[in-house]
Amino acid sequence: xxxxxxxxxxxxxxxxxxxxxxxxxxxxxxxxxxxxxxxxxxxxxxxxxxxxxxxxxxxxxxxxxxxxxxxxxxxxxxxxxxxxxxxxxxxxxxxxxxxxxxxxxxxxxxxxxxxxxxxxxxxxxxxxxxxxxxxxxxxxxxxxxxxxxxxxxxxxxxxxxxxxxxxxxxxxxxxxxxxxxxxxxxxxxxxxxxxxxxxxxxxxxxxxxxxxxxxxxxxxxxxxxxxxxx
Amino acid sequence: xxxxxxxxxxxxxxxxxxxxxxxxxxxxxxxxxxxxxxxxxxxxxxxxxxxxxxxxxxxxxxxxxxxxxxxxxxxxxxxxxxxxxxxxxxxxxxxxxxxxxxxxxxxxxxxxxxxxxxxxxxxxxxxxxxxxxxxxxxxxxxxxxxxxxxxxxxxxxxxxxxxxxxxxxxxxxxxxxxxxxxxxxxxxxxxxxxxxxxxxxxxxxxxxxxxxxxxxxxxxxxxxxxxxxx
DNA sequence: AATTTCAATATGTATAGACATATTGAACGC
DNA sequence: GCGTTCAATATGTCTATACATATTGAAATT
Numbered sequence: 001x002x003x004x005x006x007x008x009x010x011x012x013x014x015x016x017x018x019x020x021x022x023x024x025x026x027x028x029x030x031x032x033x034x035x036x037x038x039x040x041x042x043x044x045x046x047x048x049x050x051x052x053x054x055x056x057x058x059x060x061x062x063x064x065x066x067x068x069x070x071x072x073x074x075x076x077x078x079x080x081x082x083x084x085x086x087x088x089x090x091x092x093x094x095x096x097x098x099x100x101x102x103x104x105x106x107x108x109x110x111x112x113x114x115x116x117x118x119x120x121x122x123x124x125x126x127x128x129x130x131x132x133x134x135x136x137x138x139x140x141x142x143x144x145x146x147x148x149x150x151x152x153x154x155x156x157x158x159x160x161x162x163x164x165x166x167x168x169x170x171x172x173x174x175x176x177x178x179x180x181x182x183x184x185x186x187x188x189x190x191x192x193x194x195x196x197x198x199x200x201x202x203x204x205x206x207x208x209x210x211x212x213x214x215x216x217x218x219x220x221x222x223x224x225x226x227x228x229x230x
Numbered sequence: 231x232x233x234x235x236x237x238x239x240x241x242x243x244x245x246x247x248x249x250x251x252x253x254x255x256x257x258x259x260x261x262x263x264x265x266x267x268x269x270x271x272x273x274x275x276x277x278x279x280x281x282x283x284x285x286x287x288x289x290x291x292x293x294x295x296x297x298x299x300x301x302x303x304x305x306x307x308x309x310x311x312x313x314x315x316x317x318x319x320x321x322x323x324x325x326x327x328x329x330x331x332x333x334x335x336x337x338x339x340x341x342x343x344x345x346x347x348x349x350x351x352x353x354x355x356x357x358x359x360x361x362x363x364x365x366x367x368x369x370x371x372x373x374x375x376x377x378x379x380x381x382x383x384x385x386x387x388x389x390x391x392x393x394x395x396x397x398x399x400x401x402x403x404x405x406x407x408x409x410x411x412x413x414x415x416x417x418x419x420x421x422x423x424x425x426x427x428x429x430x431x432x433x434x435x436x437x438x439x440x441x442x443x444x445x446x447x448x449x450x451x452x453x454x455x456x457x458x459x460x
Numbered sequence: 461a462a463t464t465t466c467a468a469t470a471t472g473t474a475t476a477g478a479c480a481t482a483t484t485g486a487a488c489g490c
Numbered sequence: 491g492c493g494t495t496c497a498a499t500a501t502g503t504c505t506a507t508a509c510a511t512a513t514t515g516a517a518a519t520t
Contacts, residue, residue, distance in 0.1 A: 230397040230433075
């Protein structure tokens with residue numbers, strides 16, 4: 001075990017047993033370095049790790065404080081559907097439903113304040129069965145190449161990942177009653193639950209795309225594991 | 231802008247425009263240091279950041295490779311209900327429903343292979359209205375203090391956060407049709423959708439607790455924003 | 461062919477010293 | 491009182507060097 005790890009473990013202990021209670025300001029890095037008998041860099045390595053994990057907050061001049069834990073943090077990965085399906089051993093299928101019927105979209109075009117938009121609705125299938133319905137708006141000012149793309153054989157999801165780097169994402173996860181379009185394309189009865197992922201991406205303040213992905217609740221879940229410190 | 235940031239930006243550019251395609255092995259740190267005219271530490275700082283973001287993978291001796299992007303990663307925080315409710319300006323309320331009726335739990339006791347368990351079911355209210363139903367199993371071997379706790383005034387959630395450090399969490403997010411208990415306690419009709427968070431925590435391989443949190447779908451969503459690099 | 465051994469190598473960690481810079485809290489002027 | 495100025499300070503960054511160590515790929519052995 002490396003010095004910075006044992007130091008981190010000791011710090012964790014102090015946080016857990018309240019020697020360093022929530023809100024407490026830790027000693028300065030140099031003092032900690034003295035206490036533990038290591039260089040400042042090593043202390044910083046330990047603190048960086050705790051900061052990463054969300055247990056402490058660091059601010060210049062103000063010092064390092066123990067965070068008042070307001071929840072569990074974890075990193076979640078929302079997979080590209082095709083990979084998700086193939087990982088489960090299914091055969092991936094893609095089907096375009098319609099293009100440029102934006103009026104029918106469950107997404108709010110106001111997000112793009114007036115920019116010209118492309119609307120795509122398509123279906124991702126697992127072994128020929130509907131798995132995920134995708135409803136997407138694309139900002140043609142930001143991604144002009146999308147004007148000439150028909151999306152007949154490639155899903156906008158994959159098309160965009162290849163082409164458009166983003167700098168900001170906002171993702172919302174919800175449970176919803178199936179909309180009419182969900183019922184039609186995912187083969188659900190009225191009122192059935194769907195798991196909805198809604199995502200907006202921007203690149204330097206320009207909204208690129210917004211998407212609503214709806215999944216049959218009986219076949220979809222998101223799992224995240226975090227084997228933390230200690 | 232610091233040197234390591236501009237270097238990271240340039241590396242990002244190379245990844246995005248495929249100069250460094252997925253699977254590509256980057257030059258060694260020292261060569262990069264030469265190329266960019268900085269110390270190795272500065273290169274490491276930039277690479278650490280990209281590694282964090284999941285864009286590259288690093289392995290000793292094997293080098294650094296560009297990851298084949300399989301999805302969007304983001305950090306999500308599942309808040310403690312009380313804070314969630316108060317943040318929305320609601321008045322938090324807590325109500326114990328029953329203790330030690332494990333047979334009725336939607337959770338699988340097999341997770342704890344035979345350890346003695348405590349079962350708690352309770353309700354979190356916002357302005358007196360049901361908001362979240364909590365169904366929890368606690369491993370009494372791992373958290374013996376729970377034997378004498380009645381949970382009449384404090385929720386097991388908060389009680390545990392204070393007491394039991396964990397080293398591993400697994401969280402699952404699902405949309406479900408309301409169970410009978412969801413209908414009864416959240417005031418839902420049969421078939422209504424609920425947003426379910428299921429979490430298991432362990433400490434050094436000992437399962438500590440498992441919990442199912444169900445929320446009215448019409449009042450609950452999880453949002454994560456990640457203002458990434460660039 | 462299968463297994464073991466082993467040295468080369470790229471990343472990981474630690475040190476120590478220098479400088480940069482956001483923030484704070486106090487002193488100052490209005 | 492109220493805003494402004496400014497120096498002190500703790501964290502952030504960078505450099506240069508040394509050593510540690512997991513992995514690999516090839517050579518040696520079974």
